[in-house]
Amino acid sequence: MTHTARRMYELLEPICLVTFLAEECNRELAALGHRTYWDGYFASRAAPLGRVPAQVVHAAFYSFADGEAARHIPSAWATIPPEASIAARERGSAASLRRILGAELAEDPGLVRAADLTAKAATGAPTEGRVMYAGMRTLPVPSDPVARLWHSATMLREHRCDGHIAALVGARIGGTEAHVFSALAQGIHPAESFGRIHHLPKERLAAVMGGLRERGLVGADGRFTSAGRETQQRIEVLTDQLAAPPYDALSPAELDELVTRLEPITATVVAAGSQ
Incomplete structure (x- = not known):
């Protein structure tokens, strides 16, 4: 399954990156009142954890410099509820993905199937020891297929990140x-x-x-x-091993189908540089 985890990372990571590289998410977060990119980043990514102190966000994110989280948390939530930042992040990310894919691909039945299979994997893994993943598991899975694909891919990204931190x-x-x-x-x-x-x-x-x-x-x-x-x-290698459990929820045939369905979607997103 480690090969599967690596292949799924290659296919899903470009979809997740629209959140950080495309403009729609930034615009949605700025419209809420977040003053800077990093205010919006910390407020929206950490929001599924609830109103936790900066020390908890620093520990969960792991790779930021000392004091960086404290420059944005909890001040980024002072006048903007975490739930609003979550919704803005999803809206902006789905909008950018829909724009990049174009109407034909975004509305294709293959994308709907890819979103469903990705959601099945993303909601099928244990949450123990997976702080960021567990936080995202508390959020409702969107009904819109494009938003569902982005949301589920991002859940799997956080699951992988949690495991990567454990490996580090x-x-x-x-x-x-x-x-x-x-x-x-x-x-x-x-x-x-x-x-x-x-x-x-x-x-x-x-x-x-x-x-x-x-x-x-x-x-x-x-x-x-x-x-x-x-x-x-x-x-x-350990990161791939720890990222494998979600895909146990899919049968071999479903895994093969998911790869086939995702390939043209990811190729389009990669060609656009996820932005």
Whole structure:
């Protein structure tokens, strides 16, 4: 099932990314009164957890710098109810996906079937140890097929993210270190130039890189050592293994059909850059 989990990640991730890359979601959140992109991001993604403190959001999101969640939570909810941010996120994401796909593909019976099968997988896994996934499981699954596909894909994304965090914790790789690993795995060098961490204080980045060197995971040249590469690969394999349970809800025939139904949808979204 690890192969299935990886293939489904490849097919579903571009659908989820419209939330972060396309304009419709940003416009919906801004219309509510969220002042910045990150206010809307934190308010809408964390909202299924309820009005929890910033420390809980920081722990659940894992990879943000210390204090980043506290710049947006709980202030982003002060005048905008979390439920409103959830609804805006769904509206905007579904609108962008519908625009990218066009009327013919968005209204195709194959998309309806893909949405139904994705929802079946997304609602069929245990929630224990899956904080963000469990939060999304409390939300109603949309009746509109395009919104249902996006919502279900995002549930599966949060399920995978929860498992990825567990794999990182088990490997003793912290949030900023995880970004370094991601950068190096993508061939970005120096890793400190990676977009998710380049804005951090230089002393913070130096400490992170120094710690990885001391552990023998990164060499003096700032690239993976063999031990670092093995650790990164082990984390990815475990992430796939932990992401597999939702797909147990589907029969082999349903899995094959889901892949077939998703391929033209995802190809269209990828061609548009998810935006």
